Amino acid sequence: xxxxxxxxxxxxxxxxxxxxxxxxxxxxxxxxxxxxxxxxxxxxxxxxxxxxxxxxxxxxxxxxxxxxxxxxxxxxxxxxxxxxxxxxxxxxxxxxxxxxxxxxxxxxxxxxxx
Amino acid sequence: xxxxxxxxxxxxxxxxxxxxxxxxxxxxxxxxxxxxxxxxxxxxxxxxxxxxxxxxxxxxxxxxxxxxxxxxxxxxxxxxxxxxxxxxxxxxxxxxxxxxxxxxxxxxxxxxxx
Numbered sequence: 479x480x481x482x483x484x485x486x487x488x489x490x491x492x493x494x495x496x497x498x499x500x501x502x503x504x505x506x507x508x509x510x511x512x513x514x515x516x517x518x519x520x521x522x523x524x525x526x527x528x529x530x531x532x533x534x535x536x537x538x539x540x541x542x543x544x545x546x547x548x549x550x551x552x553x554x555x556x557x558x559x560x561x562x563x564x565x566x567x568x569x570x571x572x573x574x575x576x577x578x579x580x581x582x583x584x585x586x587x588x589x590x591x592x
Numbered sequence: 593x594x595x596x597x598x599x600x601x602x603x604x605x606x607x608x609x610x611x612x613x614x615x616x617x618x619x620x621x622x623x624x625x626x627x628x629x630x631x632x633x634x635x636x637x638x639x640x641x642x643x644x645x646x647x648x649x650x651x652x653x654x655x656x657x658x659x660x661x662x663x664x665x666x667x668x669x670x671x672x673x674x675x676x677x678x679x680x681x682x683x684x685x686x687x688x689x690x691x692x693x694x695x696x697x698x699x700x701x702x703x704x705x706x
Contacts, residue, residue, distance in 0.1 A: 510691060510692055512694060512695075514695075514697075520699075521683075521697045521698060521699045521700065522635075522683070522685075522695075522697040523697070524694040524695065524696065527692075527694055529692045568634065568635065570635075572690075572691060574691070576648075578623065578640045578642060578647055578648055578690040578691075579637060579640060579648050579650075579651075580625065580637060580695065581637065582627075582634050582635040582637075583634055584633065584634035585633075585634050
C-alpha cells in the first residue's frame with residue numbers, strides 16, 4: 479500500500495521569508511514523488527517531481543523540493559515567498575511497483591501575507 | 593496545444609438520476625486518470641486507464657460508478673442512481689505514460705446532486 483501525509487493543513491508565512499510545506503510518504507518499492515499546486519478557481523498544475531538521482535529537485539516558479547530517503551520525506555521549499563504563491567499544495571506519490579496509481583495528500587493551504 | 597478538457601463544467605441532477613462526465617485528454621497521452629475532490633478535501637483516486645484498459649479500478653466507490661475509454665482518447669465516467677454523497681468535483685488528468693510522468697489536469701466537473 480502507498481500513502482502520503484501532509485501534516486499541516488495551513489502554513490502562513492510573510493512575504494520575502496522562506497517557506498516549507500511538508501510531505502512524508504510510504505511505499506513498498508521506490509517512490510516517484512510529485513508536487514502540484516491549485517490556485518483559486520484554477521485547475522491543478524504540476525510543480526516538480528523526483529524520480530531518481532539528485533535529491534534536490536527544482537521546479538516551476540522558483541520552488542524546489544528535497545528528497546530524503548531515510549526520513550521518507552519530500553518537503554517543498556522556496557527561499558523567498560511571494561503573495562502570489564498563496565494556494566493549495568498537494569504532494570503525491572506513486573510506487574514503482576504499481577506505477578499507475580497516484581496517491582495524493584490532503585493538501586496544505588499556503589497563505590503568504592504582505 | 594490544447595490541454596485536458598472536461599464537460600460539462602457544472603452538472604446539477606436529482607437524486608436517483610444517472611449522469612455522464614466526459615474527459616478529453618491531451619493528444620498522444622496514453623494514461624488517463626479520474627479523481628474526486630470533495631469540498632476542502634484532497635483528491636480521491638477513482639480509476640486509471642492505460643490505453644483503453646483499466647488496470648486499477650480499486651478506487652471506484654461502488655458499483656454505481658463505471659468508466660470507459662475508447663480509441664485511447666476520450667473517457668466517460670458514469671454514475672448511476674446518483675446520491676447526495678456523490679456531490680463533488682470530478683477531475684480528469686492525463687499523462688504521457690504512467691510511473692514517472694507528471695499528470696495534467698482538466699478544470700473539473702462540479703456535480704451537485706439535489
